[in-house]
Amino acid sequence: MNHFALTIVGRDRAGIVSQVTKILFDLGCNIADSSCSILGGQFAMILILGHPEITDRDSFGDAFKPLEDSDLSVALRVLKPGGQIRTNIFGDICMISVYGSDKPGIVYRVAQALGEKNINITDLNTKLVGSDERPVYVMVIEAVLPENVEEEDVNGWLTPIRNDLQVDITVRTIPTVEL
Amino acid sequence: MAVRPILLYPDPILKQVAAQVESVDELTIAVIQDLLDTMLESGHSVGVAAPQIGELIRVVVVDVSKSKLGKDNNHGLLEMVNPEIIEKSGSKMMREGCMSVPDYTGNVTRAEQIVVEFTDRAGQLRVIEASGFESVAIQHELDHLDGMLFLDRVSSLKTDLYRRKSK
Incomplete structure (x- = not known):
């Protein structure tokens, strides 16, 4: 194939x-x-x-x-042979919600902070909501945390962005359970 | 007393509605025992529903007390006949996997707290309030009695993953 x-x-x-x-x-x-x-x-x-x-x-x-x-x-x-196969990424799954008044750099700054820590983004969606006068930017990221990285660590690394861009950021890991 | 093979989707039994148990007789006890043996044998499992071993009756066993997420908040081993959720509140998202749907996990939102009514092995009617992981595990197993898999509750395939860790 x-x-x-x-x-x-x-x-x-x-x-x-x-x-x-x-x-x-x-x-x-x-x-x-x-x-x-x-x-x-x-x-x-x-x-x-x-x-x-x-x-x-x-x-x-x-x-x-x-x-x-x-x-x-x-x-x-x-695609080159094997290009269709997803490599298994192991680690806790983490959802990151970012939202605030629209301004340049929200996606970049968050992606940069995650990339620096080797956090793999597996899904990213953004939307501009709110009114024309008060546009609100919303981004939801799903990422996989490398070993030894906890929810609190990510939270801490994103704090400078909260302050610089005046955006709200919540980080939550989703536990994986075998039932 | 036997460890039974877990049926895998697309086995049609997994999509059928299981029958109400009329009375907790020897046959029911035997199914409960097989569910326990199967749950223990599989090691990592925190619950098994009768349809997963090919018995289309409303019986499940759940025990989250040995798991990291459930060890501080649980009712120990629950052997539930004709279980019914009579109250639900809150919501909690977990990434669920299922022995009957190997290699796939999906994000499912379920009630954080539930009140469940069921008949136990001794034929006694019991009502318990469960929360957190135990609540999620019970809801997942009860879905099996109605032919529902967690796949029926996943909202986006986009963010799926394969097996979390090789065991």
Whole structure:
């Protein structure tokens, strides 16, 4: 099985998922992993595809042309062998909520602080909410804490950002339980 | 008395609603014993529901007293026949894994405190108030009696992970 990463972005409307997945189904592609969501007024799809025979970009031919003709942007990345396999990241899972008056640097400063401590971000979503006069920026991060890093440590490392940017930050680990 | 294999999804039994137990007879006691043996054998498990060993009756065993998260707040070993949650409050998120759905964990929000009514091994009606990890464990096992898996309660697959640590 050969693997590809396909991204599709375009103005949101009903029918995008069915249009895209019909093409993939007809091609004989497996959707191994995917995440699709509305971002702003755009619908964004990211899919990891598998195909038993197709090995390169050219073999897809003009299969995606109907999508481009309907004003969707399409990008295909050919994955190296093994590029579809998620490496197991061990450690406690930690949710970090950050919110406050909108200002530049909220995402960067938090990501920088986590990156410096080798904390792996596994999911990150941001949204601008509130009114036009008082925009509020909200970010929710899921991260995996390396060994010997506790919730309180992360809390402490983020305190300078709380003060500098006047944002509220809460950190909570989610215990993993086998039931 | 026997350790029984844990059924794995997609075994259809896991998606069926288990039957009410009419009376705690020898057969029920035998299932309770098998659940206990199976729970102990699996080592890390804090609970097993009868459908997980292929018995479609409303019986579960739960014991969080040996686990790190539950050792300070528990009722010890609970053998529950026809358990029913009669009150729920608060909410608590944990990342749950299940022996019947190996290799996958997902974030599930459940009630932080519950009041459960059940019949015990001796046929006595009991009511207990559980909270924290014990509450989550009971709710997880009771879901099995209604053919519900934690997958039915996960809100986002985006943030899933594989097995947390190799045992």
